[in-house]
Amino acid sequence: MSGTDDLTPLPEGLAELAEDFHSVSQxxxxxxxLELSKELPGLPERYEGKLDQMERVDECQSPLFLAVEVGEDAPHTVHLFFDAPPEAPTTRGFAGILxxxxxxxxxxxxLxxxxxxxxxxxxxxxxxPLRLRxxxxxxxxxxxxxxxxxxAMSAGGTV
Known part of the structure; x- marks a missing residue:
């Protein structure tokens, strides 16, 4: 963790979650x-059974795949999709936080x-620490x- 990053505020949703975690016991x-792992939404139909269209996160101890979509709307709204097995609650919990x-x-x-x-x-x-990685x-x-x-959007390409 670098010394300068810790001064940068988190977006509101992440900041609220961080507060929640800090306000309770270990x-x-x-x-x-665990609750966040259970609340992680399932994949939309367009990604079901298509892990080859998602990116594997090798740093995770359990298999985790993610897909990121960026809208063509004015703020370029980001949508995240995760796939992790139910028997990997820590990994799913991290995905749930994000x-x-x-x-x-x-x-x-x-960004x-x-x-x-x-x-x-x-x-x-x-x-x-390996799990946090x-x-x-x-x-x-x-x-x-x-x-x-x-x-890609700035260059006029499609996403």
Whole structure:
């Protein structure tokens, strides 16, 4: 975590989730993570059974795939889709945090999320650093895909 990132505010949804995690005990944090894993939306039909059209996040200990769509509307609204097995609640919970906190935001806000955001949920004592690395990988890939789609739209290409 760099010293400058920790000063950058999180988008409202992520900030509220971070507050929720900080306001409870370590055991309750794990329960909150489990709840978020259960609330992670399923894939829309266009991605069902088509993991080859999604990006695998190799940093995750469990298989996790994600797809990022950026709308052609004025704010370039970002939509996130995740696929992780039900028997991977930690990975699904991390995806749930990112889905709840970033889905529906303008691309500029997603790109402005500080890289240290995964460390702001008071989970470092509750889960292993290797597991947190998975959430860092998810965020990094989301931002990279948003950036690529923004560049393609700026160049007049299709997304």
């Amino acid at each position: 055991q309750e944090r794990l329960q909150l993570l 889905h709840e906190g970033l889905d529906g935001l303008p691309a500029s806000e997603v 402005a999320v500080p890289d240290d955001a995964p460390y702001r949920f008071a989970l470092a004592d509750a889960v292993s 998975g959430m860092v990988g998810m965020l990094s890939r989301i931002k990279r895909q948003v950036r690529l789609r923004e560049e």
